[in-house]
Amino acid sequence: MSKAHSQIAGNAIANTLALPCAARKRINITGHQDVLAAIAWSAESGLPLMPLGAGSNVVLPPVLDAAVLNVLDSSTTLLADAQDAVILRVGAGKPWHELVVETVGSGYFGLENLALIPGLVGAAPVQNIGAYGKEFGDFVVAVHGFDLVTGLAQTLSASDCEFAYRDSVFKQKLQDRFLITAVDIELSRKAELNSDYPVLKSRIGSGPVSAQAVLDAVVALRLERLPDPASAPNAGSFFKNPILDAGQLLELQSNEPEVPVYPLPNGLCKVSAAWLIEQAGLRGHSLGRVGVSKQHALVLVTNGSAEQSDVLELARHVHSAVQKRFGVSLEAEPRIYG
Numbered sequence: 037m038s039k040a041h042s043q044i045a046g047n048a049i050a051n052t053l054a055l056p057c058a059a060r061k062r063i064n065i066t067g068h069q070d071v072l073a074a075i076a077w078s079a080e081s082g083l084p085l086m087p088l089g090a091g092s093n094v095v096l097p098p099v100l101d102a103a104v105l106n107v108l109d110s111s112t113t114l115l116a117d118a119q120d121a122v123i124l125r126v127g128a129g130k131p132w133h134e135l136v137v138e139t140v141g142s143g144y145f146g147l148e149n150l151a152l153i154p155g156l157v158g159a160a161p162v163q164n165i166g167a168y169g170k171e172f173g174d175f176v177v178a179v180h181g182f183d184l185v186t187g188l189a190q191t192l193s194a195s196d197c198e199f200a201y202r203d204s205v206f207k208q209k210l211q212d213r214f215l216i217t218a219v220d221i222e223l224s225r226k227a228e229l230n231s232d233y234p235v236l237k238s239r240i241g242s243g244p245v246s247a248q249a250v251l252d253a254v255v256a257l258r259l260e261r262l263p264d265p266a267s268a269p270n271a272g273s274f275f276k277n278p279i280l281d282a283g284q285l286l287e288l289q290s291n292e293p294e295v296p297v298y299p300l301p302n303g304l305c306k307v308s309a310a311w312l313i314e315q316a317g318l319r320g321h322s323l324g325r326v327g328v329s330k331q332h333a334l335v336l337v338t339n340g341s342a343e344q345s346d347v348l349e350l351a352r353h354v355h356s357a358v359q360k361r362f363g364v365s366l367e368a369e370p371r372i373y374g
């Protein structure tokens with residue numbers, strides 16, 4: 037082990053791909069004074085500050101030349117309670133699935149479709165987490181945090197967040213610039229359930245259904261369909277579903293009429309990346325210490341002793357096979373560091 041590496045080995049960064057990673061420094065954020073101390077450290081060391089949560093959507097290098105910031109607040113506060121809806125403020129350090137279970141249990145509805153998504157609340161706005169027909173952005177009132185250059189506290193409205201499919205301002209111009217410390221979300225007291233997503237609908241069946249039943253169905257579906265990071269380390273969907281315009285879609289469909297297509301309100305269409313990877317013959321394909329999951333073609337798994345370079349080599353292989361066969365360029369969903 038090099039001297040530099042042994043100095044930082046104590047700052048190991050846990051991640052669901054189980055990649056070895058040590059950061060120069062870790063700073064726990066409990067308030068404004070910690071943010072100011074982090075900014076001072078960055079100015080002195082010349083190294084950047086990088087907010088992280090539970091490491092479930094990142095591909096980390098062996099050494100991260102930065103200070104990793106972890107927000108510890110996991111509180112939930114009832115800000116407003118009206119007849120039809122409530123507004124909650126939730127600390128960025130709270131595990132997302134705990135929030136889903138607690139809100140549905142309290143009779144605050146909306147998050148049931150987003151059950152069992154790994155990670156912490158603070159990362160939910162970053163890629164506008166989504167599943168089974170719902171997205172985090174559907175519920176946001178405001179996102180609170182600190183500007184990591186000025187050190188000032190700031191609140192962004194839902195429209196300031198520029199939410200899109202697996203995207204937001206926090207993944208674009210505010211990446212590593214804005215530390216999210218809490219989110220305000222509005223949930224309904226009436227269970228207006230969304231079980232239209234085809235696999236969810238067929239699991240639940242017809243007739244009246246409760247929010248708890250939707251939550252349980254989502255949990256069961258996810259456990260069946262996705263490899264568990266505890267036994268098959270992974271970062272969830274490794275590629276976004278590509279978005280095509282009418283011309284690109286027509287071209288793809290002329291050769292591949294079976295490709296699953298999800299029309300979007302803006303006239304564009306999302307096509308299934310998992311289908312493209314599977315049709316390229318890559319489901320279950322392995323490359324040394326990593327592979328494309330046999331369970332789900334969109335998930336890259338490691339054997340627990342892989343490094344970032346192994347994952348990137350496989351991702352490049354998948355990208356080029358899909359590009360060659362379908363002329364479609366896949367974009368990685370997790371953030372690749374280094």
Ligand SMILES: Cc1cc2nc3c(=O)[nH]c(=O)nc-3n(C[C@H](O)[C@H](O)[C@H](O)COP(=O)(O)OP(=O)(O)OC[C@H]3O[C@@H](n4cnc5c(N)ncnc54)[C@H](O)[C@@H]3O)c2cc1C
Nearest residue numbers: 087089090091092093154155156158159165166216271272
């Ligand atoms: C098995 C599995 C299934 C998954 N299923 C889904 C799914 O259905 N839908 C979906 O959308 N995602 C899914 N994901 C991806 C992942 O769960 C989400 O992206 C989650 O929000 C990441 O949370 P995290 O705390 O682990 O964030 P991290 O991976 O630690 O960080 C992700 C990004 O967010 C930034 N970030 C984290 N915290 C903060 C903060 N406080 N302030 C500013 N920036 C911050 C980081 O800089 C980084 O860029 C899945 C992942 C796995 C492993």
